[in-house]
Amino acid sequence: MAKTNHTNQQTNIKTLSTIQTEVESINRIALSVDCVIFGFDENKLKVLLIRSDLKKFQGKWSLLGDLVDPKEELDSAANRILKQRTGLDDVYLEQVKTFGCLDRHPAGRVVTVAYYSLINIQHHKLKILDNELHWHDVNDITELAFDHKQILDCSFEQLQRRVQEHPLAFSLLPKKFSLRELQNVYEAILDTKMDRRNFRKKFFAMDFLVDIDQMEQDVPHRPGKLYNFNYNKYEKKKKKWVGIDF
Amino acid sequence: MAKTNHTNQQTNIKTLSTIQTEVESINRIALSVDCVIFGFDENKLKVLLIRSDLKKFQGKWSLLGDLVDPKEELDSAANRILKQRTGLDDVYLEQVKTFGCLDRHPAGRVVTVAYYSLINIQHHKLKILDNELHWHDVNDITELAFDHKQILDCSFEQLQRRVQEHPLAFSLLPKKFSLRELQNVYEAILDTKMDRRNFRKKFFAMDFLVDIDQMEQDVPHRPGKLYNFNYNKYEKKKKKWVGIDF
DNA sequence: AAATAATGTGTTTAAATTACACATTAAATT
DNA sequence: AATTTAATGTGTAATTTAAACACATTATTT
Numbered sequence: 001m002a003k004t005n006h007t008n009q010q011t012n013i014k015t016l017s018t019i020q021t022e023v024e025s026i027n028r029i030a031l032s033v034d035c036v037i038f039g040f041d042e043n044k045l046k047v048l049l050i051r052s053d054l055k056k057f058q059g060k061w062s063l064l065g066d067l068v069d070p071k072e073e074l075d076s077a078a079n080r081i082l083k084q085r086t087g088l089d090d091v092y093l094e095q096v097k098t099f100g101c102l103d104r105h106p107a108g109r110v111v112t113v114a115y116y117s118l119i120n121i122q123h124h125k126l127k128i129l130d131n132e133l134h135w136h137d138v139n140d141i142t143e144l145a146f147d148h149k150q151i152l153d154c155s156f157e158q159l160q161r162r163v164q165e166h167p168l169a170f171s172l173l174p175k176k177f178s179l180r181e182l183q184n185v186y187e188a189i190l191d192t193k194m195d196r197r198n199f200r201k202k203f204f205a206m207d208f209l210v211d212i213d214q215m216e217q218d219v220p221h222r223p224g225k226l227y228n229f230n231y232n233k234y235e236k237k238k239k240k241w242v243g244i245d246f
Numbered sequence: 247m248a249k250t251n252h253t254n255q256q257t258n259i260k261t262l263s264t265i266q267t268e269v270e271s272i273n274r275i276a277l278s279v280d281c282v283i284f285g286f287d288e289n290k291l292k293v294l295l296i297r298s299d300l301k302k303f304q305g306k307w308s309l310l311g312d313l314v315d316p317k318e319e320l321d322s323a324a325n326r327i328l329k330q331r332t333g334l335d336d337v338y339l340e341q342v343k344t345f346g347c348l349d350r351h352p353a354g355r356v357v358t359v360a361y362y363s364l365i366n367i368q369h370h371k372l373k374i375l376d377n378e379l380h381w382h383d384v385n386d387i388t389e390l391a392f393d394h395k396q397i398l399d400c401s402f403e404q405l406q407r408r409v410q411e412h413p414l415a416f417s418l419l420p421k422k423f424s425l426r427e428l429q430n431v432y433e434a435i436l437d438t439k440m441d442r443r444n445f446r447k448k449f450f451a452m453d454f455l456v457d458i459d460q461m462e463q464d465v466p467h468r469p470g471k472l473y474n475f476n477y478n479k480y481e482k483k484k485k486k487w488v489g490i491d492f
Numbered sequence: 493a494a495a496t497a498a499t500g501t502g503t504t505t506a507a508a509t510t511a512c513a514c515a516t517t518a519a520a521t522t
Numbered sequence: 523a524a525t526t527t528a529a530t531g532t533g534t535a536a537t538t539t540a541a542a543c544a545c546a547t548t549a550t551t552t
Contacts, residue, residue, distance in 0.1 A: 074346035098344045100320035221529040222517045467498040468548045
């Protein structure tokens, strides 16, 4: 049974049969966690999906999830899933909502707590552990297994709201990024075009980007300056912006 | 065991011993729902609490909650609790977050889905079913049983965010209300003072308040006009305001 | 009849957001 | 090496939105 053991990446991934054992034909509720793992690549917002192992949903894609162990915190379960599937620790994670429809899982009553997470695909690229995993354009997804389309929609909407009030975009980018890349993240998430001058003005005014005195490499045009996000500077200043910008 | 039977208001309220039966000494997770029931009275935001029946929390107040039946939807469980405790149907309800700390319940692993609801205390006043229930000023609460203070804080913060983007305030008021009462609701929830002229200008511009051509009664001063909230007018116009006002 | 305590109403000022154009740079092409 | 290309980098004016502000009116109370 899965504990909060994050050291072994491939063990402890539950299968359908495990779930059926936990909930089969009984007056009981099983609890799971599902992770909506967002990434950013090719100027598109992506989500990491796996092929469903249920015959009912054969060929369909689904979110990454697992049952919660009775001795495991909810956040720990979400972190465990991320570690198992992407190899990444210290990922931005946020609980979205709990989904509990009676018929949402064919194996019985499984209530699931949805999380979304933001990861840097470049950082993750070399660590794909499972070739049934693939990144999909969020906007291209029309159908998923279980109620996972509903969970994805809800998570995406929450991301769209939150990204306008919290510095989440940086979690989708490498540590060093150009202002153009940053703007691309916002444009992809919010599905808008922004004015470059106003965008730069706004972020420089917030004063938590630090110019690291390096330029982009290997771009087929004039390279832009690279910046870091300074979380400490953000923390010190954010009170002023509550309800305003960030 | 409690079903989604809303007809009998006083039956089916689970006790600690029931909870212990469901989770005792076993490798299992129990699921509950806790309701943060907000009301508005004497120009203060209130929350409905009950005295805890656990000796560990003797004398402490707690939220209204119950275990979720395996055949019951989460929303239905929340509605059932509201019906049982207040006699009210058709109450504004919103899921807040799920709390699952390992040690949050002395009887074992109980994961709880928190909801908040908004009710009109005047409408509810004559229906108090349980004299262990009391309305408390939200701002006066320092400690609650279990992790209920944390749940209350989280729900209150969500209410503060949501009330600025959705027409929730009306759920706390009678069907007929004056603009002063409406402003008082916003001032209580957001803990601010607002300019009366700007407030009125804003709401009239949104054009979903209907003047019902009646005046306040029994007020010790010049009576104000009474209005209804027209949800249909709101629905038709809200697209324009997404990200602006409501 | 006078005093009280609230309602009801527009305009002016400040702040925030939006719109907008051209010189510069490095890479790619000829 | 010179030219073309495709992006970066920068400031100001116009518009929109939010904030500040005062006095006449009405019903109740004294």
